[in-house]
Amino acid sequence: xxTNFIRKIIFDEKSRALLIQTLVIGLFAVFxxxxxxxxxxxxxxxxxxxxxxxLNISAGYDISIRLIPFSSEDxxxxxxxxxxxxxxxxxxxxxxxxxxxxxxVGIIRLSSNWLFRNIAYVYVEFTRNVPVLxxxxxxxxxxxNLPKIKQAFVIFDTFYLTNRGxxxxxPIFKEGFSIVFWSFIFAIFFSIxxxxxxxxxxxxxxKQYPIFLINSAIIIFTPILxxxxxxxxxxxxxxxxxxxxxxxxxxxxxxxxxxxxxxxIYTAAFISETVRSxxxxxxxxxxxxxxxxxxxxxxxxxxxxIPQALRVIIPPLTSQYLNLxxxxxxxxAIGYADLVHxxxxxxLNQTGRAIEIMLIVMLTYLSISLTISLFMNLYNxxxxxxxxx
Amino acid sequence: xxxxxxxxxxxxxxxxxxxxxxxxxxxxxxxIIAVIFVYEIGSFFLNWSIFSADFxxxxxxxxITDRTLCSKNIVPGEYGACWAIIYARWDQFMYxxxxxxxxxxxxxxxxxxxxxxxxxxxxKLPFRKLFIYFTFIFPFIAYFLLYGGPGLxxxxxxxxxxxxxxxxxxxxxxGLAFPLSILLALGRRSKMPIIKSLCVVFIEFIRGVPLIxxxxxxxxxxxxxxPDGVNPDNLLRALVAVTLFQSAYMAEAIRGGLQxxxxxHIEAAEALGLTYWQTTRKxxxxxxxxxxxxxxxxxxxxxxxxxxxxLIIGLFDLLGIGRAALADMTWTKLYYEVYVFIxxxxxxxxxxxxxxxxxxEKKLKTDNS
Numbered sequence: 001x002x003t004n005f006i007r008k009i010i011f012d013e014k015s016r017a018l019l020i021q022t023l024v025i026g027l028f029a030v031f032x033x034x035x036x037x038x039x040x041x042x043x044x045x046x047x048x049x050x051x052x053x054x055l056n057i058s059a060g061y062d063i064s065i066r067l068i069p070f071s072s073e074d075x076x077x078x079x080x081x082x083x084x085x086x087x088x089x090x091x092x093x094x095x096x097x098x099x100x101x102x103x104x105v106g107i108i109r110l111s112s113n114w115l116f117r118n119i120a121y122v123y124v125e126f127t128r129n130v131p132v133l134x135x136x137x138x139x140x141x142x143x144x145n146l147p148k149i150k151q152a153f154v155i156f157d158t159f160y161l162t163n164r165g166x167x168x169x170x171p172i173f174k175e176g177f178s179i180v181f182w183s184f185i186f187a188i189f190f191s192i193x194x195x196x197x198x199x200x201x202x203x204x205x206x207k208q209y210p211i212f213l214i215n216s217a218i219i220i221f222t223p224i225l226x227x228x229x230x231x232x233x234x235x236x237x238x239x240x241x242x243x244x245x246x247x248x249x250x251x252x253x254x255x256x257x258x259x260x261x262x263x264x265i266y267t268a269a270f271i272s273e274t275v276r277s278x279x280x281x282x283x284x285x286x287x288x289x290x291x292x293x294x295x296x297x298x299x300x301x302x303x304x305x306i307p308q309a310l311r312v313i314i315p316p317l318t319s320q321y322l323n324l325x326x327x328x329x330x331x332x333a334i335g336y337a338d339l340v341h342x343x344x345x346x347x348l349n350q351t352g353r354a355i356e357i358m359l360i361v362m363l364t365y366l367s368i369s370l371t372i373s374l375f376m377n378l379y380n381x382x383x384x385x386x387x388x389x
Numbered sequence: 390x391x392x393x394x395x396x397x398x399x400x401x402x403x404x405x406x407x408x409x410x411x412x413x414x415x416x417x418x419x420x421i422i423a424v425i426f427v428y429e430i431g432s433f434f435l436n437w438s439i440f441s442a443d444f445x446x447x448x449x450x451x452x453i454t455d456r457t458l459c460s461k462n463i464v465p466g467e468y469g470a471c472w473a474i475i476y477a478r479w480d481q482f483m484y485x486x487x488x489x490x491x492x493x494x495x496x497x498x499x500x501x502x503x504x505x506x507x508x509x510x511x512x513k514l515p516f517r518k519l520f521i522y523f524t525f526i527f528p529f530i531a532y533f534l535l536y537g538g539p540g541l542x543x544x545x546x547x548x549x550x551x552x553x554x555x556x557x558x559x560x561x562x563x564g565l566a567f568p569l570s571i572l573l574a575l576g577r578r579s580k581m582p583i584i585k586s587l588c589v590v591f592i593e594f595i596r597g598v599p600l601i602x603x604x605x606x607x608x609x610x611x612x613x614x615x616p617d618g619v620n621p622d623n624l625l626r627a628l629v630a631v632t633l634f635q636s637a638y639m640a641e642a643i644r645g646g647l648q649x650x651x652x653x654h655i656e657a658a659e660a661l662g663l664t665y666w667q668t669t670r671k672x673x674x675x676x677x678x679x680x681x682x683x684x685x686x687x688x689x690x691x692x693x694x695x696x697x698x699x700l701i702i703g704l705f706d707l708l709g710i711g712r713a714a715l716a717d718m719t720w721t722k723l724y725y726e727v728y729v730f731i732x733x734x735x736x737x738x739x740x741x742x743x744x745x746x747x748x749x750e751k752k753l754k755t756d757n758s
Contacts, residue, residue: 114409
């Protein structure tokens with residue numbers, strides 16, 4: 001009886017799996033328990049209190065780059081949101097710029113011109129084989145070496161590029177601008193409806209309509225019309241040199257620009273490779289067949305090549321977006337006030353609540369990553385091959 | 390007329406140029422723009438880095454000992470690089486603050502490192518078995534040489550720096566992460582739900598957060614987790630973070646390889662009566678790892694670049710040493726020289742690895758066809 005029981009455990013797959021899993025979870029629980037106990041002991045010994053009450057204490061430091069108002073009297077919780085918004089801002093701007101640059105370079109790499117092709121190749125190899133942190137620091141130091149305020153580079157008489165950032169006019173929205181804005185939103189919705197309607201009609205009658213032209217006209221001219229009707233409710237406040245600094249306008253700081261250039265130039269190199277491999281993956285026959293059918297070359301690209309290439313491009317593009325977002329945490333190296341720099345750095349040093357703060361920061365990044373994957377997966381589903389299964 | 394065209398068409402270079410550079414008007418204009426672009430950038434960079442640059446001495450033949458002696462800081466309008474900072478800080482870039490009379494130990498380790506790696510990289514190497522044996526002994530030799538032991542004085546890791554730290558974190562991180570990642574990848578494909586979910590949670594958690602938060606966590610929290618007597622130094626804490634990070638990414642690369650193995654192989658092995666571990670060791674892993682090598686190498690390139698992040702937690706890797714050199718008043722403001730030099734070092738290693746990955750992909754392709 002005894003031996004039978006042991007035999008069953010060792011030789012029966014199901015009971016063996018059960019045994020192994022019980023052991024693993026037991027060991028894991030013991031491991032967690034030991035660490036928790038040790039940590040509690042260590043915390044007590046060092047006199048570090050724990051809990052999340054610190055979030056309501058005033059932070060006591062200032063953050064220069066911010067999207068919402070923040071002063072040193074505000075709480076750590078607010079510092080968290082300032083940092084989170086900065087992280088999201090650099091991530092969104094970086095992803096957009098990296099996508100544009102990456103698609104451009106990816107297409108240039110397939111150019112028929114040997115020199116263009118190889119310039120793009122050299123760019124890709126040099127940027128993706130050098131650490132992104134090094135590139136961020138390098139671009140930042142280039143930006144810091146720009147001329148001083150007095151000798152600023154002037155671009156179109158409105159932008160001033162200096163070692164303290166890019167000074168540009170700031171928009172002032174006057175009464176009635178919200179109507180212009182809503183008319184713009186309305187125009188977008190309306191154009192979507194028109195697109196659906198005309199597509200349906202095209203399917204029924206076979207007649208092609210200039211959907212793109214009609215819709216761009218609607219989207220561009222509706223807001224302009226409302227803009228004039230409302231009496232041009234928008235003015236610009238230009239920066240003016242007064243004494244040692246610019247007055248008025250707004251400034252894009254070199255920390256932000258350094259991060260933006262570093263992240264997008266680095267990530268664009270990877271995106272260009274995925275774009276290139278996506279376009280190559282569309283078989284030559286597809287292009288030849290569409291040309292044989294008499295499609296214009298712009299139609300071949302838009303209707304045949306790109307929809308098929310997107311299927312290959314989207315999954316690796318998603319992971320590049322995720323990488324860019326995670327790399328945006330490197331702002332700490334040049335003083336860009338993102339989540340890790342402000343909340344995860346200064347708040348941590350001031351309150352000493354390492355465990356709580358790192359937990360919050362990590363969970364935040366996890367949720368950002370999961371959100372990006374979710375949306376990109378949805379988009380991916382919409383471009384994937386839809387066959388009759 | 391036709392003879393002339395024929396003569397031209399026989400000229401290989403001419404044909405190539407017409408096809409690749411001047412096939413149409415647009416193409417010709419693009420070529421001209423590209424030539425101007427390459428010429429401008431290239432001549433500027435060559436002038437800066439070589440032709441009007443200072444190496445050990447400045448334009449008067451004086452040996453440069455601080456930045457005020459650089460030609461560009463004496464002659465107005467001169468902009469050439471001042472590489473003297475690299476010469477002056479060479480030892481730090483290579484060894485950090487390693488004692489000068491002991492640096493031969495680091496040099497010896499650097500010299501032995503290729504022999505430890507070469508056996509893994511090339512499978513048709515003569516005496517490959519010997520090299521593989523050496524790979525397994527190498528960590529002990531390296532530990533003995535770098536850290537010290539009987540007969541050699543101890544050099545604490547706080548003295549390590551520069552390329553030594555970069556290579557140490559890169560090579561050790563990859564070496565330790567490899568077995569861990571195989572276990573994680575197998576665990577993720579396991580039929581046991583608890584083991585599978587533990588592995589999935591671990592991998593997805595690590596891949597979802599930035600390395601810098603892991604480094605912070607290891608740096609701040611590892612001492613809190615451990616009993617009093619055990620207090621790993623900074624380098625070891627960074628190594629823990631880097632290893633865990635790399636193992637998650639490598640596990641995903643290996644999982645890709647595992648998924649490529651047809652189910653029939655596993656079923657056949659089971660039908661022959663092989664146990665799980667026999668099947669895994671003799672049938673699945675040899676095939677899966679072979680397929681997974683190119684993506685594994687890619688994660689290794691990523692890790693090697695990411696080792697530069699340790700400067701944020703106060704370690705002096707190549708980039709950290711570079712920044713320390715720039716913080717020194719005698720050399721301050723020579724940013725571009727330092728950053729270009731470090732970029733070049735990283736580029737050589739990473740480009741080398743990516744070439745190796747390409748070579749492997751080509752080799753695997755011919756094997757299959």
